[in-house]
Amino acid sequence: MVGELGSQFTPILYALGIGVLAGVPSLVLSRLLSPRKRYNPVKFLPMECGQVPVGEGRSHFMMQYYAYILMFVVFDVIAIFLYAWGSSLLSISREATLPMIAFLGIMFAAMGYALYLSGRKGIW
Amino acid sequence: MASSIIKKTTTATGFIKAIESGSKHLLLKRFTLRFPEQKLKFVGDGYQFDPKRGVGIAGARGRHILFHEKCTGCQLCAITCEGIAEAIGMVKISEKWKQNKKGIMPQIDYGKCVFCGLCVDACPFYALFMTNDFELSSFTKEHLIYTPAQLAVKPKYDGSVDIKIDKRGAWHG
Amino acid sequence: MMSSNISKNSENDPKINQSSQKNNHNQTNLKDLEPKNSDNFIDRSLNLENSIYSEISSKFTNKVKLKYSKSKRIKIYVEPEDIVEVAEFLKANIGFDHAESVCGTDYPDDNSIEVIYHLNSYSREDLSPIIFALSTKTSRNNSRLPSLIRVFNSVEYHERETFEMLGVYFEGHPRNERFLLPEDWADIPPLRKDFQIKGR
Amino acid sequence: MSKEYDREFETKFQETTRLGLEVVKESEEDRLMTLSVGPQHPGSGHFRFTIKVDGDYIVYCDPDPGYVHRGEEKMSEYRNFIQNIPHLERPVIHDSTNITYSYSLAVEELLGIEVPRRGQFIRAIASELNRQVYTLYWLAIYGIFLGHSTMFMWPAGDRELFIDLLTALSGARVTHAYNIPGGVRNDAPNGFKEKCLQYVKYFEKRLVEYEDIFYNNPLFRQRTENVGILTKEDAINLGVTGSVLRASGIPYDIRKVEPYDVYDEIDFKVQYMKTCDSFARAYVPFLDMRESCNIIKQLLDKMPDSGEVRLKLQSNPKGQPGESYKRVESGRGALGYYIVSDGSPKPYRVKISVGSFRNILALPHLLIGSKLGDMPSIYWALNYWPVEADR
């Protein structure tokens, strides 16, 4: 079983390998063909619109929209759970949908509440 | 009161109108002027000036044309240009003209010229005009300096393309 | 020299004559320039300008000097110490609410720099066409003037520009700094007359 | 933006932001990121402003123009009145007729001359055409600033119509050097009137398309509506001009307020809006373009068929001692020249009061507290042309 499933995935690995095979030679070829002039250190500075960079490029930087991120962490998983139910919907009994609807209801309520609160608190 | 209130549209109609307007243009003609193959037609033979009336004659301001038989070497064009681009210098010429006792004529550096045409306005003898030719690019700066002999040559410019407008939009043809 | 040209043209072209009578404020400028005409020339359009000046002069009797008053343009001269007061009066009582430009002119012969605030009004419609030039002077050696930034917010960048171009220090302006010139500029202020352009 | 956040910033920055002073607390400094926008930034032009962002919000802005400072005012003092024309139009080559228009008016006052009537009409037509050229260029850039590539290409293409007309009129595509003290350089060529009418009528049809794809686009509305509110009081205080002023509800147009040449014979309305946001600032130039088409039609209609267009001046005219201040309505608002003459053939002092330089004062005022994504829509709606501001 495991081997069978594994063999199903092997073409994806092939494709990955082919992507690498397409990428590496072109980079190597580009490296061979292109000019390399290193006399000017300013050329290799990070982009700062023509100015000398101020501060670090990688910094502690926070966007305001973290409430969405927190909700995403929860609801993305739930959305994937729905697939497990959805794929077997036709083979399970009809009553099994009721708890699912209840689950969706809770999910919706929670999401609505979260959106409402974060909207009210002005997190973004 | 200005008519400054724009109609408020809903989101859907806004998108539909935008898509309609965009896709309508797929049927219109292309406006692009394909320059080296197509060249714009200009009014007349180039900018000229009538010193008697003190008014110019409409025309494109391309490179100059110098009429040797009229130039007196008075330097008025060079003096005018001094405050503008300093593109005109007077040089000695080998040929002899009766009206040009000093034997000097303008030489124009098109690397500096701004094509304002005020030198044409300054010339009182109908000697310096401008032509339609604007394709002056060259590989070296030296080639941009036009001697009086080069300036005397009437350039060939065969611009024939004009903007045309009809139901299928505007295009250069 | 020019008047001969104009008269010739007017005789030739009757259309021009008509038009110049129709829009007379274009023509008034011409006559204002000649002092002998302006004495006996009474124009309705100058009423407003005169009333503005009389209002100012009634408040500040000796402090302001009228430089000229022509169609839609008034210029008065104020000593530097009075300029803030006059400007506040202009803003509050007359209605000039913003400055179109601040212009400094260098006069090396008098050893003075003249700074002119061109004031205009958005809020009073009848004042909108009028440019009120409020001028003052400072010496070239120690050029300091009180800043009008507390009165007119709009002079901020103009005063900054005047500072760097003419070296007039505006007291009370928060940023008497370089603005338009290069960061490494180390010469005298460029709009002073003793700054020479290379080659001229 | 939420109310709380807004108020916090308002109280902090109300007094000092406009002056460009830094008021961020030391403890907050480490979480801010300093970004310089320009001079090599696709969203700035020849201009730099340093901003500091706290997450998605801009908390500090310091404009720093001057990258294209040419010293036009100093240069003008060394050239005589006529020779100043070609270099004075360099700051705004897309609006070069208007920037020499007010110079010519000011010099004409100093010289004491008046332009022949046909010359005045041709001048006004050239000025309107050139304003269209400028506004279309501005609109194209506004389109690409908001990521709308079609709105970049269409105005840039339609601009060619007016460039074509101006080429026929003056002989050059952008640097026309057409206005001159005493009139215009040359008369309009034959057939210009018909061509102009044809183009203007076609262009009026195109404007409807612009509205469909750009101004009525819901995404464009979302990007610009209620963004960067410049209230009427602020607009007056900051002394902004042109479309920025008219978008704040003040119908102030030099053509109406102080009509020059033949504008008092033309029947037109000053276009303005009362919403004070970026959308209004973007829409007023559009309305101006539409009105400008009407003006061009009227001007063509009323223009005398023949007559002088230029006074014959002597070659090196001397101004009478004195000074003059003349304004015209350019694409960016009032464009004034203050010229002092000492009686010599060269001006003693030339001061150019340009709309861009006045409008940029509103930039820190509007940017601080707004989102980083609003930066292009606020900045370019200010109708700012960096080269003109630097002079």
Place this chain on the structure above:
Amino acid sequence: MATAPKEFRFGNFVASIVWLVFWIIIIVTLVVLPLIFVILFYVPLPYAGDEVLTPYLFFSMMVDPTRTVPIIDFLIHTDLFRAAIFPGFAYAAFIAAATIYIERKFLAKMQLRTGPFYAGRFEGILQLIADGLKLISKEVIIPSGADKPLFWATPIIFVATAAAATALIPVAPGWVASDLDVGILAIFAILGFFPLLALLFSWASNSKYPFIGGLRALHQLIAFEIPFILSALPIVLLSGSLNLSEMVESQYLFWFFAVAPISAFVFYISSLAELERVPFDLPEAESEIVAGWLTETSGMIYGLIQLGTYVKLYVLAALFVVLFLGGWMGPQIFPQELIPNYTGEKIYNATVVNGIFWFTLKTFGMIMLILLPRGINPRIRIDILLHTGWYKLIVLAFINIFIVLTLIYGGIITPGGLQ
């Protein structure tokens, strides 16, 4: 680099080429060929048809062309071929290249321009090759302070990830590189990689604008991943399977677009966001943050990322076709026999060719639809994006899920079709 040296002489040039060819022949005959024979001696060769697959069979093609048919038949049914050439990467890359050309011409037409015009005789058809040559001959500049291994690796991973996604797309009956039972989940998993790669690259390049761009890519993922996943759920409900081929098979009566149009709309909008195309190109917003996470890219690194982006575009357009437009389903327009009375080995399969034709056609239609917003829309702002994703699209997606549930439980639709 490109200019010829001053002492260049054509004779020397030809002589050097001849010399080179001579040495190549020598090396091949003396080293490479013996090496091949040695390897062939030890490696057990597979059977193609009834013959052992050896290189000699290829040479025998010159004598009898029909003999190569079983070899080709064998080769095109290997996993490697499928992953590499036909339903997989090369096909996708070809469509991506076509997409780039079509996009440029299409946008140009809408904007009254000509678009690429001079490269190639006809309407600039070779423009892409010219661009590729330009990119490959440009210097790659790595900013100082950048994480060099990551900086080099990310573009390659980007292309590889896009290639992996192509392996899952069923193009014709039986023509899919990897016929996974959980195909749609696998695609979601792979597509979820791209924003992370953007973030990785922005982190690696040690610059401010890429950093903000990477964060924006992450926010875009957050805004649109859930509507994206939920909008595909009705299809899973309707087909009762997670396998993409089975989803297509279950649409033999009607396209699922007919029952799930709202989902299709949500899927379309979300895939625009997923692709970072124009209304949602926030991570690359050039007027705000120079070029977003692509600011520090140059030369071929940029080229590879663009290739990956357009392959990704193909994947999403194809996924839309598979989910909503019935995949390869379409009327049979190809004849059963290409050559009448042909009795040799069969390579032509009318059903497969028909499937490929319809699939490609629909995919191109979908690609055009994805390209269209670029011509008519400005860029959106990030808070509007998040708001749209969370407040509007999720709700819309759920509405369609409930519609489909009602239809199924109401007995109107069964997996067999309408009742």
